[in-house]
Amino acid sequence: MKTIYNFSAGPAVLPKEVLKEAQIELQNYSDSGMSVMEMSHRSKVFETILNEAKQDLRDIANIPDNYEILFIQGGASLQFSMVPMNLIKNGKADYLITGQFSKKAYEEAQLFLDAKIIASSKDSNFTTIPNVENLEIRPDADYVYLCENNTIYGTKFKDLPNTNGIPLVADVSSCFLSEPIDVSKYGLLFAGAQKNIGPSGVCVVIIRKDLIQETTFNPTPTLLKYKTYADHDSMYNTPPTFTIYMCGKVFKWIKKQGGLEVLQQRNRDKAKLLYDAIEESTLFKCPVDVNYRSIMNVPFITGNDELDTQFIKEAKAVGIENIKGHRSVGGMRASIYNAMPIDGIQALINLMKDFEERKGHPYD
Ligand SMILES: Cc1ncc(COP(=O)(O)O)c(C=O)c1O
Structure with a gap:
């Protein structure tokens, strides 16, 4: 087979070793006689896959105990809505706009609360990142939002803003697991899997436990509440089992590296x-x-x-x-x-x- 180098922004290249392992296990996972794709999400075998994936991710990204790891379908884009729906308290949130994905998130947030742009790199055609030092963050903002690595424009925040205790929410879809991360700096971070984590089909959400609350946005559908995922170990309903299995394999690969x-x-x-x-x-x-x-x-x-x-x-x-x-x-x-x-x-x-x-x- 001709060697292919896949420079796709996502879904993206996966480690060859991971693909090979999945191929070997495709029809008979761990002597179960069936593929992970065919197996009940309530089975012991899948429970182990999910728990190991979570623990391995916690280990590699050094995720403190007061943060929950959630696997949610709907891609990173669903978080553009879930974040305001779930974190709303005073009904205000401040956004930094550094490209299309933060703009989309800001526009979506406007459906739920008073979203305000407090910095933007639009004037430079998104070729730079705004200074995060003297941001005019509203003291009663429910959160401050940014997209840490801008997949389309190729920019990355090198420093995070000091939000004075207001939860920082970050879309880290295209930089997560590319380097060590200090999770304690964030209230919530999320990453669509299809870059450094695994195949598409799931978004990893890491949320500080005190932010998992009964949302005041009514009515919020059950499946759009972080609490539902936290209370049911990301298995209130059928999760994307094969995707989670692949993500787990990538986490093990990262450990091995x-x-x-x-x-x-x-x-x-x-x-x-x-x-x-x-x-x-x-x-x-x-x-x-x-x-x-x-x-x-x-x-x-x-x-x-x-x-x-x-x-x-x-x-x-x-x-x-x-x-x-x-x-x-x-x-x-x-x-x-x-x-x-x-x-x-x-x-x-x-x-x-x-x-x-x-x-x-x-x-x-
Ligand atoms: C930084 C960032 N945020 C959000 C998205 C949207 O992700 P999804 O297609 O999973 O909704 C992407 C997609 O490439 C992205 O790069």
Whole structure:
């Protein structure tokens, strides 16, 4: 089989070892005689899968005991509604807008409460991150919301705001498990699985226990309450069993790699290799402010749409898949999550160099 390097932003590349293990176990999991896909979520076997997944995640991300781990369907986008529906007290929340996903979250929050934009990087076309130092956070805001890593624009918050005790809510979909994390800084964080966690179908929500309350937003459907998931161990109804099983395998893989410190170093090395190649290039450019560059999503452009299209086509021909930038920004984007091997980055850089040699700089 031809080697493929999948630079998709999500669903994204998974560790080969994990896929192989799942393949071996597909029809007969742990001598049960059946696939995880076929098994009751109330069975002992699945209960163990769920409990181990939670414990392994708690271990690798160092999640304190006063935080609950929930597995919720509906993707990261459902959290745009669940967060305001569940955390509402005074009916106010402050939002930092750094791209499409925080904008969507802000717009959704307006359905439920008085959502206010307190910082935005819109003026820079989302190529930077606003200063988080003197934010005018309303003292009676129920929470402060941000999207920590902006998958489309390739920016990342390098510091978190001091919210003076107001719960910080973060969408960490595209940076979760790429580096160590201090969970105690957040009231709630969530990540759609389909980047560094596993296949799509579940969102991991980590919430401080005191924030799990009977929501005052009435009526809130049972399945949209964090309390329902917390009270029933994420199994009030049938959870996405196979997805959770795969996530659990990825957590074990992370442990085997040596944990998040090891992955962080690896991710930094991979990102540096690519950013350095872009900086050295006279053809490719990265539009993102150097101080806020993501180590997970790397957008780059030639500045010429035709050349971009040609590059993407040539990339596909040599097994570099899904390098096209998000449809709203164009150009290219390399999503280089945990499971992207360094060989993939090297293959991309080799093609960039070769392409540049052949095309030169169109504006010289
Ligand atoms: C940062 C971020 N938030 C939210 C989403 C939306 O996720 P989902 O499609 O799981 O709803 C994405 C999807 O790529 C994302 O990158």
